[in-house]
Amino acid sequence: MLSFSDRPPVFLRWRSSTTLILLAVFIGVLVDTAAFSIAAPIIPFRLEQLGYESVGDKVGWIIACFGAGLIAATPIAVYVGSKVSNRQLPLLAGLLSMAGALILFMESDSFVAMLIARLWQGMSGTILWTFGLALVIDSVPEHRVGASLGTVMAGFSAGEAIGPPIGGVLYRHLGFRAPTVFLLILLGFDLVLRLAIVEKKTALKWIEKGVVIPGFSAPNYPAAHDEVLEPKDVSPAATIPEGAAEKGQLAVSQDFASTGSNLWRTTWRLVQDPRASVAIGIAMLYGVVFGLLDTGMVLYVKDQYGLDEQGAGLIFIAVVVPSFIVSPLAGWFTDRYGSKWPATLGVTMFVATYPLLLIEGPLPLFVFFLVLVGVGLSCVVTPTTHDLNVAAAATPGAEPAQVFALFNLAFSLGSFIGPICGGQIMHSMSTRNGFVTVTSIGTALVALAAPLVLVYTGGRLRCGVLRRERDENAT
Structure with a gap:
């Protein structure tokens, strides 16, 4: 008989499933992005309600403080991520911290209080991004990384999608606190998912003890046979695939434990890879473009339509x-x-469609052009995160948390620079001229980056032929 402590966690198959892990990270990314985007349509009106005038520059600073918080917390997240293999505890801490930041923002009745709350939100978001994406890399086989990151990064899009409209509707009908209460409800749901997760490395320990998990998969581990999940009083050798025992925890030490390498030396080696550098640069550019758009578009559609x-x-x-x-x-x-x-395709489509927003036509035409812009942006994000993972696999000592902290830092820098520049431009010009300027800047920046994407993303362009780097399949 096995003692209670020798029995696996209840619902281990479900709790260690890739589906649950991807869902939890998806919700975490969604909440973080919604916390960033939900403020865009309500801050100008809230500041005016509080008696502030000429709110354009203040809107930019409030939005930018989120990016500043991300930047400030990234070095800490990089260090902790390289030393700690556990992803669940940092993610739980990030959720609780985000809840505190949201409550502070909900109770803010001044410009300064809003700045502090947004800074805190950004610092909390760093944890959710860095450790969430690292958990995905820890959990899926290499050939599924791209699709898994695409699923998770849809949470980024979902957060951008639900944040502004829900924020605007709730603010208008239920007041300033209502959007934040909505985010707190989402956080509560995410907290339940985080507590339910059993990380892959923990599930592997139970497999070593003789537990069979139907359909189980993890990096460097073959899928389990479809058998009933049941603890067995047998030696680990009876159920561990041949040759795995000698490798220790089924050859997952690279993914689930700290390498002990020099953190900053590894980071420097990573950014020297042109493929990784372009991916990081695109992440920063993405933040700049969205920051400009968030700051300028609300004021523009208010004035124009x-x-x-x-x-x-x-x-x-x-x-x-x-x-x-x-x-x-x-x-x-x-x-x-x-x-x-x-x-x-994404950067080309963006450069071609973003200037169309300047056409002074009916509102449905403006919305149609926004859809085209959204398609272009969506084509870029997933390949960017995938390229970072490929570059990390080829960099000795690089950890998933470290890599995605760099991604987060780059996006944060863009999210800090874009809103400030957009706010100052909208404040110093007429609304129409300001929107023309921020749109032109965004288009020009992406156009300048397009050749680098063509040459380096997915592997260096050679002899006029687009070739996929074979190191993506290297072990």
């Missing part, structure tokens, strides 16, 4: 809804054919 906070929030749906389809497709395509094609 007479939209209130509810209408301004709903307009954001057009940018991000396409990504629910495009992001998973981009991940699927990346797994099979490489990341160069979807990334190049």
